[in-house]
Each structure stands twice: as C-alpha cells, then as structure tokens.
Amino acid sequence: MDILGIDVGFGFTKATNGKDSIVFKSIFGEAAQIQFRDQLLDQAGSESHLHLEVDGVPYFIGELAERQSNVCSFTLDHSQFIESFAKTMALGAMASLMPESGSVRIVTGLPVSYYQRQRDQLASILRGRHSLVQIDPKGTRRELAINVVQVRVIPQPFGTLLDNMLSEVVEISDKRFAQSKVGVIDIGFRTSDYTIADATKYSERGSHTTDSGIAQGFALIANKLREVSGVKVELYRLYDAVAQGSIKIRGKTIDLKKLTEEIFTKLATAVATEVDRLWAEDWDMDLIVITGGGGAVLAPYLRPLLQGEVLAVDASKDLRLQNVRGYWKYAKHLWGRNQTAPEPPTEI
Ligand SMILES: Nc1ncnc2c1ncn2[C@@H]1O[C@H](COP(=O)(O)OP(=O)(O)OP(=O)(O)O)[C@@H](O)[C@H]1O
Numbered sequence: 487m488d489i490l491g492i493d494v495g496f497g498f499t500k501a502t503n504g505k506d507s508i509v510f511k512s513i514f515g516e517a518a519q520i521q522f523r524d525q526l527l528d529q530a531g532s533e534s535h536l537h538l539e540v541d542g543v544p545y546f547i548g549e550l551a552e553r554q555s556n557v558c559s560f561t562l563d564h565s566q567f568i569e570s571f572a573k574t575m576a577l578g579a580m581a582s583l584m585p586e587s588g589s590v591r592i593v594t595g596l597p598v599s600y601y602q603r604q605r606d607q608l609a610s611i612l613r614g615r616h617s618l619v620q621i622d623p624k625g626t627r628r629e630l631a632i633n634v635v636q637v638r639v640i641p642q643p644f645g646t647l648l649d650n651m652l653s654e655v656v657e658i659s660d661k662r663f664a665q666s667k668v669g670v671i672d673i674g675f676r677t678s679d680y681t682i683a684d685a686t687k688y689s690e691r692g693s694h695t696t697d698s699g700i701a702q703g704f705a706l707i708a709n710k711l712r713e714v715s716g717v718k719v720e721l722y723r724l725y726d727a728v729a730q731g732s733i734k735i736r737g738k739t740i741d742l743k744k745l746t747e748e749i750f751t752k753l754a755t756a757v758a759t760e761v762d763r764l765w766a767e768d769w770d771m772d773l774i775v776i777t778g779g780g781g782a783v784l785a786p787y788l789r790p791l792l793q794g795e796v797l798a799v800d801a802s803k804d805l806r807l808q809n810v811r812g813y814w815k816y817a818k819h820l821w822g823r824n825q826t827a828p829e830p831p832t833e834i
Pocket residue numbers: 494495496497498499673674675676677678699700701725778779780781782783805806
C-alpha cells in the first residue's frame with residue numbers, strides 16, 4: 487500500500503512518498519506528436535517529462551506542456567481548478583511516484599476558506615480506481631491501475647505545522663509546535679492562507695484565505711512587460727525571469743530587479759496588514775511561521791513588518807514542499823502503523 491502527500495497548488499503541484507518528491511507546474515495541454523524524441527544533449531532530465539493518457543485522452547503535464555503543447559491550460563479560478571485540474575495534476579503526481587499499479591492512500595489540502603465547501607468534492611474526485619498510461623521520453627508505454635482507497639483533506643497551512651511538529655519517524659518531536667499558539671502564513675502563487683493552531687487546535691477566527699499570492703505581483707510585472715514590449719507574457723512563464731531578475735523578449739533583455747523589489751515590498755505590506763487585522767485579538771501568539779514558495783521569496787520583506795517571534799526561514803529547504811511534507815507525515819501517522827492490518831472500508 488503506497489502512501490502519498492499531494493499538494494495541488496495554483497502554481498505548482500507538489501507530492502512526496504517520503505523518499506522522493508516531485509514539483510511540476512500546475513498546467514496541462516494536449517499531447518502533440520513529438521517527431522524527434524532524442525535529446526540533443528543529455529542535460530534536461532526525464533523528471534520534467536510527464537505524458538499521460540487518462541481515460542484514453544493523452545495529456546502533457548507541467549513543463550512538458552509548457553514546452554510542447556500548442557494550447558496550455560492554466561487557471562487562477564478556484565472552482566475550475568478543482569473541477570478541471572485537480573484530478574489530472576494528482577494523477578501526474580501518482581504516476582511519477584508510484585513504481586507500479588496498486589492501492590494508495592492520500593493526504594491532500596485545500597486553502598482554509600475553501601476547505602468546508604470543497605473537501606468532499608476534492609476527495610470524491612480523487613477516490614476510486616483510475617486507469618492510466620504513462621509514456622516515457624522514448625515513447626514506451628506503462629499501464630497503471632491505481633486504486634485510491636482513502637483520501638484525507640486538511641487545511642493547507644496545517645501541512646507546515648505537521649511538518650514542524652512530527653519527526654521523520656512521525657512521532658511528535660517538537661513539543662513547541664504541539665503545545666503553543668502558532669500562526670502560519672502560507673503564501674502561494676494564487677492565495678495567501680492564514681491559520682492559527684492553539685495547541686494543535688484549529689482557530690476559525692484566525693484562519694482565512696486572501697488573494698495576496700505572488701500571482702498578483704506577477705500580473706503587474708506582465709502588464710509592464712506588455713507596455714514596453716507589446717508581448718503578453720503568461721504568468722506561469724515568469725517564475726525563472728523574476729528569480730533571475732531579467733527577461734529576454736524578442737532579443738531584448740529587460741531588467742526586472744527594481745520593479746520586482748517594488749512589487750514584493752507592496753505585496754509584503756498587504757500581507758502584514760492582513761495579518762494585523764486577522765490576528766488583532768491573538769496578541770498571545772507564541773510563534774509565527776512563514777511558509778509556501780511565495781513565503782520564501784517574500785520573507786525578507788515581510789519579517790520586519792511582523793510583530794512577535796517569527797521562525798527563521800531555512801534557505802536550504804524548498805518552502806514550496808513544506809505543506810506536502812507535512813501531509814505525508816500525517817498520512818504515515820494515520821495509516822502507516824497498521825500496514826499489515828486488513829484494509830478499512832473506503833472512506834474520506
Ligand atoms: N525554486 C522555485 N521555483 C519556482 N518558484 C519558486 C521557487 N521558490 C520559490 N518560488 C516561489 O514560489 C511561488 C509558488 O509557491 P507555492 O508552490 O507554495 O504556490 P502554490 O501552492 O502553487 O499556490 P497556492 O497555494 O496559491 O495554490 C512562486 O510564485 C515563486 O514566487
């Protein structure tokens with residue numbers, strides 16, 4: 487029985503089986519015929535090659551879709567994301583991390599404000615039997631029959647709490663996280679999620695989802711680029727450019743450093759204002775944790791604006807993966823001990 491943590495984010499889908507982790511852009515497109523399959527140089531790894539047939543329909547997923555599909559689907563709309571993206575992205579993650587056909591149990595998450603409304607829908611989209619074919623870079627087909635027997639959905643920022651709280655052997659290792667009042671700021675691509683756990687108990691009052699994700703900043707950068715170059719740059723093509731500080735459009739290199747600094751400063755201010763408002767009554771907070779890929783890039787701007795103790799961001803870790811590491815640890819904690827026990831009936 488496999489156990490997976492899967493975090494389908496608006497920007498990136500992240501997943502882990504405890505040993506290996508994968509991250510790919512949450513986009514897909516129609517599979518084009520690739521006439522010339524050999525790589526010219528052996529550099530681009532096969533991990534970015536995600537080609538699946540789901541119910542007989544072929545898809546390119548993630549970076550492969552970005553490179554090869556004529557039309558790429560990408561959305562920042564919540565309902566559309568769950569209905570049209572979640573299953574394909576999660577199957578891409580399962581195909582990448584499951585060595586063979588079999589049963590799997592999954593812990594996944596939703597933004598806190600969508601949790602009540604969409605958790606049953608998300609669980610039922612993922613649960614059950616899925617037949618797919620995975621096609622590798624050489625064109626070899628691998629048939630996979632996956633049976634998702636259990637799905638547990640938790641509010642996304644709880645992944646980060648659980649990752650900090652549970653050790654590799656999924657026992658409670660950090661009592662501070664188990665006993666204190668901890669606020670989590672999870673900045674993603676589309677959403678910013680805020681939550682408070684008081685001795686691991688969820689605080690409804692301190693939990694909320696807003697639109698202050700990195701995409702808001704990227705949209706301003708894309709507008710500026712359109713003004714100066716006339717080219718409409720899709721938001722999912724800006725990650726590398728913003729990280730590198732420049733973009734080349736039609737042979738002209740455009741510097742993005744100053745604009746990005748300005749925009750990230752504004753975004754961090756917006757997040758800090760939301761935190762002040764949302765957590766106004768929670769002046770007894772022990773610790774604040776910044777997480778999510780957006781948290782990694784905004785932390786230098788955000789930390790000075792927050793009041794109280796803020797956990798240092800570990801620059802050596804990919805913060806995009808923190809929620810999903812927690813999902814996996816939780817899954818292991820829930821189901822890992824009785825692997826040899828008879829399978830419980832399918833449930834949420
Ligand atoms: N190595 C990296 N590569 C790409 N983006 C990165 C990297 N490190 C940090 N980032 C930032 O991470 C952001 C995406 O974070 P994350 O994966 O947590 O979002 P998401 O979970 O997909 O979005 P949401 O939570 O809104 O659904 C990007 O916008 C980018 O600014």
